[in-house]
Amino acid sequence: MRRRPLIRQLLLALPVLLVAWIAILALVLRLGGEAPAVLVPFPPEGLVAALPDVSVTGASHVSVTLKSDAPDLPARVYAAGAWLVLPAGLEACIPNFLRTEVTGRP
Numbered sequence: 694m695r696r697r698p699l700i701r702q703l704l705l706a707l708p709v710l711l712v713a714w715i716a717i718l719a720l721v722l723r724l725g726g727e728a729p730a731v732l733v734p735f736p737p738e739g740l741v742a743a744l745p746d747v748s749v750t751g752a753s754h755v756s757v758t759l760k761s762d763a764p765d766l767p768a769r770v771y772a773a774g775a776w777l778v779l780p781a782g783l784e785a786c787i788p789n790f791l792r793t794e795v796t797g798r799p
Contacts, residue, residue: 736757
């Protein structure tokens with residue numbers, strides 16, 4: 694029996710890991726998790742118009758980032774037609790050294 698090289702195993706495992714990570718994030722929000730903002734990849738037409746109390750904090754050709762003070766933001770975004778909602782703006786996702794301003798640089 695021939696073993697696959699380690700590089701090939703890693704290249705096969707990385708896409709699976711990425712899909713699993715995204716699925717877990719989406720499932721947590723779908724089951725009632727909260728986040729200060731949400732990222733909606735490939736948003737449907739009229740999504741923002743269907744959510745009058747949200748702010749758009751970022752947008753591109755393939756995604757939109759929404760923020761709201763309402764506690765049920767993920768559920769409302771799903772109800773407005775989004776097929777996938779991911780958390781955005783979580784402080785734990787950004788290391789402390791990137792959040793605080795570094796002083797005393799030469």
